[in-house]
Amino acid sequence: MSLDGLQQQAMRVHDLYDQLNRRERGRVWTREEFMLGFMGDVGDLAKLVMAEEGARDMPGGRVALEHELADCLWSVLILARRFDVDLETAFRRTMTELEAAINIRLAGDEDPS
Helix, strand or coil, rough: CCHHHHHCCCCCCCCHHHHHHHHHCCCCHHHHHHHHHHHHHHHHHHHHHHHCCCCCCCHHHHHHHHHHHHHHHHHHHHHHHHHHCCCHHHHHHHHHHHHHHHHHHHHCCCCCC
16 A cells, blocks of 8 residues: 555544544544654554563564554654645655765765775
């Protein structure tokens, strides 16, 4: 699936959460609340990565790790949409900048002899 397809599916789930939150709480999440939810997901992901590496016990195993990675991706896709960021363009630009900066540093480490 393309990034655009992932973002469309993420927005469908986002819209369902909005409907559910309106019914159950009378309001939807703000962008700040989405960010806080993302931070919670990243914390859960960190624990699952530690468990995968054998550094702690955590229920759920690989399936839980996959779920949390997907939750984090969902949050990034939603935050990009809610802040009107063209994620594909921003990603490509950032990776190009990083590649150039890393290559410059690597070239500076080469032995001139």
